[in-house]
Amino acid sequence: MATATDTPATPPPQHTIHILPAPFTHSPLTLLAQGAEALVYRTVFLTPHTPCVLKYRPPKPYRHPILDKRLTKARLLAEARVLVKCRKDGVTVPAVLGLDAENGWMVLEWVEGGSVRGVLDGWVAGGGRFEGVEAGNGVWGLMRRIGRAVGRVHDIGVCHGDLTTSNLMVRTGASAVRGESEGPQTQTQMQRPKRLTPSALREAAMTSDAPPVFELPPEEPPPPPSKAQSTSDLEGDIVLIDFGLATQTVQDEDRAVDLYVLERAFAATHPGAEALFQEVLRSYGESYKGGRSVLRKLEDVRLRGRKRSMLG
Template sequence: MSSTLGASESSILLKQGAESKIHAVTFLGLPTVVKERFPKTYRHPALDASLTRERMKAELRAIAKCRQIGVRVPVIYFVDEQKSSIYMEHIQNSNTVRDFIQKVQAGSGDAQRLLVPLMAKVGAIIGTLHSNNLIHGDLTTSNMLLLEPAADANIILIDFGLSYVEASAEDKGVDLYVLERAFLSTHPNSEELFAHIISAYQEANKKGLREVMSKFEEVRLRGRKRSMVG
């Protein structure tokens, strides 16, 4: 990746997905993550540029909204519109919630004692998002960073590439369902832990809660039917 205003020449590719590449660099002397959206050759260039620009704006708005409502997210350092890149804080001394859960469950200690408070924090964060009509769009335990020491349950939410603002119960129900599917596939036999997430979510998001939970159950049922018919 070519250097940009104050960025180091060297970079480390951390991750590449269907929409973007994630690099680790030093920017203005700070450990930095660069999220670089690359062109999609299957789309018309003008359409691709327009869609990319709108997705970047939505992601930046979501991150700003999180800071406003007290949900911890990486600090944005710089936005390079020409290169469709966002330079943001590289969170040090952290692990994904996914890795932490798997490590605890693989150990010999009391997993419930260690994980239940963490699940409550996860549920409260998602409830805060939804009570402010913010849909994450890709809720997984891989998109949650847990700062050391883990006992403090300090979580930083990341990857808002699919986020948007929406007040509908349907969209909030789908957001919960995405998390449930990801959670139970990544952490098998953890239904009880997920129940603690939902319980904390309900405490944090009272806005239209009955409708949200009803839609969540509807989406669950649709998902089961699709699984049964293949």
């Protein structure tokens, strides 16, 4: 703590400039989202044609460096292990392409598409048509796929821990979007309200003196207007993202809390979407053997909230 005397006891500035670890220090990256623990960038990996997501957990200056490193490493590794397990067992999650737990970064497969939150917002703005109940498409089909996707994750013994509509993505285009992605991007992963505009960040990234070592993908067009939110946006595989709080557990309690968190997210972002969530629960219950008992547990969780009782 040699620098302790130099540092005034004031809160840090609003916009911390994060210096990324090697080898990304001089690479032009596009910031997609920032959370409390991690920064998420778009870049390319292994080949100049493979878009990917870089998730970086910067060191926390208020923690002891050794403890900080250990926590970062443990959390990043836990997330990567869960993702690899999911991928192995056939759950649609982004693949882990690269990892440096010591330095706090992980490279994930790029998922083309938008968050369920964005898709539902567009659906509401577009009139919110309840059609295709029997045919299993449209918004009902989407709800069913969400229920099945969550059910499958729980079935393999993983609880997401932060299941919100922003952490569910609808993959657009062909089933497996890996490698080449020529088309313009519609929406980016982990779209959140506080998101910064990509163009401003791109400029900031480009002003660094390092020569651009590869071409950035074309500028993303703004999210399509509500008119463009046709039913086609409601189709596509559900991909779960952000396993930063995921745990490997088979307890009904944890699974029910996952559903409860998702229910609250639905209620909070889409008033009137509670009817839709019933469809999620219905298909969840049918998706695997333990589903029914989780739904019963969910009744208990609803009464008391997310926090488990501290008895025993």
